[in-house]
Amino acid sequence: MSEPADSPAPRPEDAQAPQDESPSEPPRNAAPGEPPRPETPMEDSRPEASEPVLAQAAPTPPAKPQAPEDSPAESEPALPQAAPTPPTPQAAPQQPALPYGPQHPAGPLTAVQYQRQAGYYQQLTGPPRMLPPNPRWHRPESVPNPAVVVLAVAVALFGAWTAFHSTGVGIGLSLTGIAFLAVPLAMGDREDLVPRLPGAILVAALWSVAAIRDAGWVVFLCSATAFLLTPLALAPQRRFSGTALTLFMGWLEGLAAAFGWAKRGRRGKDGRTGANMRNVWVVLVTALLLIVFGGLFAAADSTFADLVVRLLPEVNPAEFILRMFLAAVLFPLALLWIYTAVAKPSFDSDRAEGEHRTVSRFELAVPLGALNLLFVAFIAVQLRVFLGGEEYVMETAGLTFAEYARQGFWQLSFVSGLALAVIAVAAWLAPKRAKADRWAARILLGTLCVLSMVVIASAMYRMYTYAETYGLTRMRVWIFTVEIWLAVLFALVIVCCWKLRAAWLPRAVLASAALALLGLAGVNPDAYIARYNLAHEHALDLDYLDDLSDDAVPEFADLTEEQLDCMLYRPWDADEERDLMAWNLGHQRAQELLKEHQNGSAGYCDGDGRVDDYGAPDPGAATEASAFFDTETCSSIDHTTVEGGFDEPGLQPDPNTSGTWLESDATVDTATTIDAWLTCSYEAGPDGYMTVTLQQYDSDIAAYHDLNAKVTAYEAEGFTVDVQGSAPEARYISVSDDPDYQAYRYHYTAGNIRLESLIAHGPIDQSAATASVDLTGQLENLYYAFA
Template sequence: MAQHVERQRYWEAQQAARQAERLARKRARSIDWSAALRPVEPVPIRTETLIAALASGLIAALLLGDGVGPGLLIAAVPAVAAAYVAARAAGRRPRPWTLVWGVGSLALLVVPALRESAWPSTLAILAAIGLGALALFGSRTWPGVLLSPLGLLEAAPTGVRWAWQGVRARRTGNARNVWPVVKAAGVGIALLVVFGALFASADAAFADVLGGVVPDVSVSDGPVRVALFVLGVVVALAAARAAGAPLRWDRVTVAPGTPRSPVEWALPLVLLNLLFAGFIGVQLAVLFGGYGNVKERTGLLPAEYARQGFWQLLWATVLTLVVIALALRWAPRSGPRDRRLVRGVLGALCLLTLVVVASAVRRMDFYVHAFGLTRLRVSVVTMELWLGVVIVLIIAAGVFGARWLPRAVMASAGATVLALGLLSPDGMVAESNVGRYTEQGKIDLAYFQSLSADAVPALDRLPEPLRSCALRGINDDLADEGEVPWYGMSLGDRRAREILRERPVKASFETCAGLGTFRSRSEY
């Protein structure tokens, strides 16, 4: 009995020692991990960076209070300058991929200046943040690409603290050099205000030009302007802080999975390939044969047949990418034979998935032909096409190597969002439906009431009273907005106002109601 008690105590002591050792290793790993992310402290903030951050905040306060348009791009330029100065002060030099991310981020901010529709502009702003984070942190691995935007959240408070330390250092040790600059800026602003007011009162034409260029700031929107100023300064400082001392997200490593045996790994994927091949054989015989072939073989109208499977095929494409990622994690990698097996099995799966992508797009073509184009259908087809591009990139990575794959996928995502914004989804929807009316005499006036001003040029080609009824909702929205200054007005908004000013909406409420303009409408 005593021996049993001793063994039990010895076993418990061993377990406690092992547990303590595991905790110590885990704590050491976490310390090393955090230290590896930020290897050096940033250099003191430069005066140019502070001035650029203040300029970004001032522009944001003056231009963004009346809407997002060209003002957002203008406010972003000083933030980019602040980041560039901070990076140069830290000894960082722009590399080709850094320039790609920077130019791509600014290009995406052009979309809100061109398009009035909110959803492509929102996607463009989010994509610009993602590409901007890649430019600041220089990430190239999957963990780095996915985690880089989180670094901006960390850089916001540390950037403010970094700027405050720089201001305190200048106030105590270099005030004589800073104070003349402050006085000169104050005198210059005072002179502009005084003489600008005098010239505006002396000449009505100059007053009109000045009123169109200078933001109209009132006391009532003061809190909003202050909040925008703070936001602009914080964002610029965060970008500069990240550029001067970036978190090294590429040092976050993911341990590879345990390799499986060739049979255990390949057999499920071979079966999946056979299933894909059988499905594609049916698609080649039915769906790609044309409208009449679909009805003959299935007894369904092409639109009904297409509606049955599009969403399933979209999810099948997404899940295939997940399967490929997991398969690569557990792939056998003991020699050249295993590598050939991985390339052959996954390459066949990727090629078959491309046919599934084509089948999904073909189904949507049937559906649009029957019921017209909508925002939802534009967005999901764009998503499906981008997934096809990702699969093509995976195939290329299997042939040429995968070091560039994370950055290529992100670049393709940014390019897709940019192309979507430049093509104007609402304009495409209106153009397609106007063409459908010309060919088939079918039109859904109720759906046009939810479109943005980007759709006005296409809808303007409809005959009356369809034109006025189609434009009625957009016209009311623009009237409710009132006059918008140039820095808050997109190009689509400006063109729509000019068209509606030259050719106003004329049809009465009763006429439009009789044409079904105000009935409820679902995108489905």
């Protein structure tokens, strides 16, 4: 703009003024492109040296010194071309943009930009706001839906009440795991759903195993793997470093950020508060409506009432507190996994591929070449052994082929795993710049992979030979699974060695592990073990098969009735109905066969299906042996074998307090009827006494129920109960150290009889245990001798 024609000529003192009022330069308190900010007392009192740079502007020129009030320059009229904008009276200082957050015009700041603004922000608002603990978890543009917290609470409560039950795990655990996966996927970015879908399907399939199989070891392996893979399904990583960190709980570092993110959801998208409280009211009103109308429907129809009772488990106060504690643990987990799906943290290393030290071709070829030659030599020896057969092994090693196979299996398995680690390190350090280097790495690493697969095949053949001789077990099935998975890993590594790229390998390794576990669950290992052992000619261990889960029970249908009665005797499951959320398909398929054989024989089963734990083929054969239930039987017990622990004169028979009861129909409780009993009494010192009792019941289940009732009653009386062994062969020791009534009880069942010893006002140490085991054992043997 040109000056007016009538403007006065410039004076000499004006020529000496600073040039900061030129229209071509920005005001000192504004960045380029921004309107000038008004001068305020706060800005004048701030040191100019700490003036921040909110944008990448040119350096601010020195501030203009203020002229004195009597300066001649102030008395002259203002020049028309330099008329400044008059300042706004009482203008409030402009609030600075936050160091990071959605309100900053330039978006989230880097750490360097944040440090440049720290001094300016501190002078206006006090101490500087800190950067988030980990920038990869910070998503300032994301404001959670107010329903997120409600959903996290609902998922946590659902998991606390459905995942675990005293009767086992089943569909409740599957639904809980799938809910912990599905809710975060629904809350995440819809555009990322398709890339996450394959991993989510694998994880959901692993969680579903709990609803199909009853074998606890299979359910544990699949559920634990699904738990570890869930964060990777929500936030997939591309490198081994990020995958390993996420797999081994690296996502836990985002817990604080997850709670901070949920806290921002207190305001809705419209900026108004109270959204969460409204959602809480919605939940409360919904629950109230369900309770009122559900109660009326239950009162109107007994069938509906039974369904409601089954859906709402009985909860005692202790169990309620325990489940609320579990819900308190599951809530932050649910919230963190939801935030993981939203924030999509990247744990991958920032280092570009190839930015690491490599070795020369010679340094790679010497150790790998020597290792390949060693593998070739070992495989040659193995071929000679396998071709020579058992005769060659007997001549050279003095072992049967099965013993020889078992002897070297674990070493070969360790060699396979160690070779995989060596290949991974060598591939990382291998030179790849020159064409010759790449071909050397391909040949050396590929050869080692192929030879390692041959070693795995040798280990699997050894285990197969051992299983053919001695049968399958859970450990042997698991070993086969791991060996097959290792072979798959070597096949994947061979592909990577050829391409010399491994960007896809981390996901392939985890996917192959998940598929291997799903394959194991699909085979139904417990049922396969039972089927294999029953079909092959080797020493049959029915006792081991009896310990398998309900998945194996349908395979026993072809056994004889005697074998089934022996193997399927499970009185502790006779009257116990599983909770609805503990249902699984394996248990359901076994129930019909189990209910048909609840009155079988107790004890351990040998290969012929006989009971050999208690020394008699039929525990109920003494039912009609009335001669046993007579006090004269007590004289056949040798009490002199008991030494120590009792005051002089030791144990002395007391025929006056011995007693018997034969052919009585007296009902002890609603589920138990005693046919007969015999008690042998002894004096134990001046004030003590000891009794040994045998009670005969109408069935094995009746004896077992009465034993449990006695144990419960003794606990109520203040006895400390110790259990030795597992049902139904468990033996119970109940001790009371009360000075007024010091007592020791030893009781157990053997088929349809229950034996118990009582020592009152006598020893309660090891001598009491020795005496009890001795005398009850003699009485039990006498009972079967009369049979």
